Structure formats: structure tokens, C-alpha cells
Amino acid sequence: MDKVFVQGMKFYGYHGAFKEENELGQRFYCDVIMEMDSETPGRSDDLDDTVNYAQVYETAKEVLEGEPVKLVETLTHRTAVLILERFELVKAVTIKVTKPDPPIPGHYDGVAVEIRRERGFEKQ
Template identity: 75%
Template sequence: MDKIFVQGMEFYGYHGAFPEENKLGQRFFADVTLEMDTREAGENDDLNKTVNYAEVYEAAKEVLEGEPVKLVETLTARLANILLERFQIIDACVVKVTKPDPPIPGHYDSVAVEIRREQKGG
């Protein structure tokens, strides 16, 4: 299966289990891998036969800058669901959401959740 990578997308959201996170906000990063057949797009140089990267970014922005949630798991699942719904051409996606500098005592670089989801019936 072919793969398209959209990596290093950065957003500012108000997600977290602590009230301070919901009030102050913080950065979140998203990396997306889309699994699909890109043969026809590549052979015909046709954007209509693939996924527009700008639209992937907009979907990620909608989720990560959208309605606050408590869990990174929720953000990750929401983004995967939206990608599968909006881009029927993809067979599956891998979504990773990273929360740098989580409010955890001690020195932690980041926390992240990565999931893989497939189209229903696929």
C-alpha cells in the first residue's frame, strides 16, 4: 500500500485534564500517514485522484484547535475519524498527536498517542 505523510503540523489548543490547560492552552503536534493507492494520481498528475495536503491540514486544525477535550486519545481518534470520513479514497490512516511539555512533575519531553484506523468495511 502506498503512503502519504503529512508531518509536523503545529496547533494551539485548550485540551487537558487540568483547568489550567483549558484556560492557558498549549501547543499540539500532529503527524498523519494516509494509506491508499496513489498509482492513478501519479501516472496522470491528477490532484483529484489523491488527497489534497492542505485539506488534511485543515482537518487537523479543526480538531486540534477545536472543542476542548481532556485526553490526547480523544483528539487522536477524532482526527482519524474525520480523515476517514472526508477522504473516502484512503484505505487507512495512522494519526499521531503529540503534547509537548505536559504538566507532569519531573522532566518529560512530550506525551503522544498514535492510532491506526481503517475504513469501515475495508
């Protein structure tokens, strides 16, 4: 399978296990890797033959700026499910959601959850 990357998407959401996170909000980053056959769009040069990256962005935005949840794992899972549901060409997807400023002590580049899901999993 070929891989298509949509990386470094930035969002502002109200997710987190602490009340302050739900009230103040914070930044979230999202990277998406879609596994698909890109031979047809590679030959045709036609957007209708592939996945529209702007629509992938809007799908991630819907989750990451949408209904507040407690866990980064939930954001990652929901994003994977929606991408597999909406983009028929995608056979598997890897999603990484990063929370760069979690409210925990220490100096680091944040916390992240990365998952990979294959077509069919979202119906289970």
C-alpha cells in the same frame, strides 16, 4: 498500500484534564500517515486524483484547535474519524498527536498517542 505522510503539523489548543490547560492552552503536534493507492495520481499528476494535503491540515486543525477535550486519545480518535470520513481514497490512517509540554513533573519530549484505523471503523 502506498503511504502518504503529512508530518509536523503544529496547533494551539485548550485541551487537557487540568483547568489551567483549558484556560491557558498549549501546543499540540500532529502527524498523519494515510494508506491509499497512489498509482492513479502518480500517473496523472492531477490533484483531483489524490488527497489534498492542505485539506488534511485543515481537518487536523478543526480537531486540535476545536472543542476542548480532556484526553490526547480523544484528539487522536476524532482526527482519524474525520480523515476517514472526508477522504474516500484513504483506506487506513495512522494518527500521532503529541503534547510536548504536559503539566507533569520531569524532563522529556512530551507525551503522544498514536493510533491506526481502517476504513469502516468510523461507522461502528
